[in-house]
Amino acid sequence: MPKLDVNDYQLLEQRRKKGKPLKPKIPKKMNWKYINIFEIDPEEVARQITLSEYKIFNKLEFTEFLNQSWNKEERFPQSPTIRKMIDRFNKFNYWVCTLILQAEKLSQRIKILTYFIQLADHFKNLNNFNYLMATLSSLHSNSILRLKHTFKQITHQNKQKLEEFDQLMSGKGAYKTYRAALKSAFLKGQSCIPFIGIHLTDLTFLDESRSDYDENGEISKSKLETMVTVISNILVFQTRPYSLTDVPRLQEYFTDFPGLNNDQLYELSLQREPRNSNIEDL
Structure with missing residues (x-):
């Protein structure tokens, strides 16, 4: 996030607002024994996944970000919440791919792909950038992206949405657009x-590119200050809880995201749309 000045903080205080929790969008005749998320408004699914993830995010400790503990297996116990978020991100990725590829008919896959584009849009509106990126990673995975006939059949509006998401989360300019959106959410007092x-x-880059010590052999204050800034820009959002209503049964459902592995997904993808296939064959 770009460094904030006094005017930024004044703007933040002016725009801070509190709202009442939004009423859940749950079907009146919901089958709680066998939940089918496609019967639920994608906005509500995005809300409940966001609430579930925020509860985990809110447990992050400053020390978890030190010494690249999340990236070294022997140090995983030092970064339990980060590791949990990474694990859920990956599982969500496989879960999305699995649900799309389990649909045998082209018409079904189009509907499910459309659903997840809508879900991504709601993640964006909720400033849940972690799951917006997780959804995009799913749709750009090898097993899904190769479904050319499926992607061709989604509406022009949804194709534009995908382009919009790609631009927002693009790595160009060191994720310049995303970082600007993050700063905007901060200034507006948003969750x-x-x-x-x-x-x-x-x-990781900071740790590996800059020495822990300055030219005088003392601890580098510059590196330490930069590290504190990076971590603080993440943890500051722990003070911004979402004004949404928990649906406990859905929260329980979203504690895990069961799915196939990469090899299984790609094999299933080839079955759904064989190489050099024509749309008439599907």
Whole structure:
């Protein structure tokens, strides 16, 4: 996030608002024994996944970001919450791919792909950048992106949405557009879940490119201050809880995201749309 000045903080205080929790969008005849998320408004699914993830995000400790503990297996116990967020990010990725590819008919896959584009849009509106990126990673995975016939059949509006998401989360300019959106969410006093992956990359780069000590052999204050800034820009959003209503049964459902592995997904993708296939064959 770009460094803030006095005017930025004044703007933040002017725009800070409190709202009443939004009423859940749950079907009246919901089958809680066998939950089918496609029967639920994608906005509500985005809300509940966001609430579930925010509870985890809110447990992050400053010390978890030190010494690249999340990136070294022997140090995983020092970064339990970061590791949990990374694990859920990956599982969500496989879960999305699995749900798309389990649909045998082209028409079904189009509907499910459309659903997840809508879900991504709601993640964006909630400033849940972590799951916006997780959804994009799913749709750009090898097993899904090769479904050319499926992507061709989605509406022009949804194709534009995908382009919009790609631009927002693009790595160009060191994720310049995303960082600007993060700063905007901060200034407006909004709730947010940052895309934690890029900030972990920032810390890794900082740790490996700059010495812990200055030319006088003393601890580098410059490196330490930069590290504190990076971590603080993440944890500041722990003070911004979402004004949403928990749906406990859905919260329980979203504690895990079961899915197939990469090899299984790609094999299933080839079955759904064989190489050099025509749309008439599907």
